[in-house]
Amino acid sequence: MRTVGDLGTLTQSLPVFMLPSIPLTFETLAIIFPYALALTVVGQLESLLTASIIDDMTDTESDKNKECRGQGIANIVTGCFGGMAGCAMIGQSVINVKSGGNGRLSSLVAGVALMILIIALGGIVVQIPMAALAGVMIMVAIGTFDWSSLANIHKVPKTDSTVMVVTVATVVVTHDLAKGVLAGVILSAIFFVSKISKIHVEEKLVKVQQKKVYSLKGQLFFASVSDLPKKFRYDDKVKEVEIDLSAAHLWDDSAINALDKIENKFEQQDIKVTYAGLNPESKQLLNKIGGLTKASGH
């Protein structure tokens, strides 16, 4: 029967403080840095998530900056003892608070108990059969998994479910939590951009003044303006066109560019273009760089 002892030796001596004896070269950094970055991102994320959950459970506020600083310092010091990096765990912290562990003593007790387990009771720990450990791990997995996310998978937006499934699949395939998180973050960013880059254009004809009003609704930026000019009709028999931007926001160069392009096209048909309802930030941007492209002869 395989036991915990077969996995490797349980060192029962206390570690000593020393600076790691590695060559301090760029090569070492190149090896360590990717892992360090991945560990930091995952560890920090989980710690902050844990802090938010514990804040909600105890109805208190925690200082997230202090939390990050503490974790960073502790992990650097741990490295000098030859230990592994660590972070707050959601499952354990929830159990801890549920059982009444509200103060600092509880985390100290957890550490001391682990030390006693290894140093004083090491002889017993190595005899634990792997089967028992596997059973515990399965129960931990069941307890940790957020089952309601499965129940809600058809209720939440499809993009959200996709992000979740892709993240989990990436973690399972690559065995690398950081890659999964990265894939999830990138995918959500893409979904966010595609969601936000829909501009709604409404047209209204004011017959008396031979004027047409286009109302734009949405965020105007590089990803959203590419087919904006196509949404206007340049062959209308009107004298003036008003572009109502009261429900829109101009974000960058490309937005101004697109508006200039539209203005140009209208002017080729001898139609005058006016803007209405610009919000202050957009107005500032338009004043700063608007008309530049026109002046340069596009």
Next chain:
Amino acid sequence: MYQHVLIPADGSEHAYRAAKHAAGLLKAEGTIDVVYVIDGSKSKTDVLHTGNKELITKKRREKLKNIEELLNQQQISYHVHFLHGEPGPAIVKHANANNYDCIVMGSRGLNNLQSMVLGSVSHKVAKRANCPVMIVK
């Protein structure tokens, strides 16, 4: 007729029925306290699914919307409290600390698995609260 009544609510139909009865039991100038208990796993799923603190509070408040509407309709003055911890003990602690004349609660709430055995929260409250407890079926 009671002056100060506590309704533990969890957004379920049972809690709503309890609130109706509580309104009936109340003196003209009496007040009602509505408490909603958030336990550890609820905290976890709320934070994981919603993230934003203000949004979480809003969503929790929405769960009590039908009770609030009922009390507003009947022009009863009420306060809403959010408690954290295990539902049973948290309600008992709050009730015993605040001297209510009566607790009115549903026989069971949203948790179907536990209520198959018994309405565990109402059972605990009925056993340990120092004031009369009315359990509404």
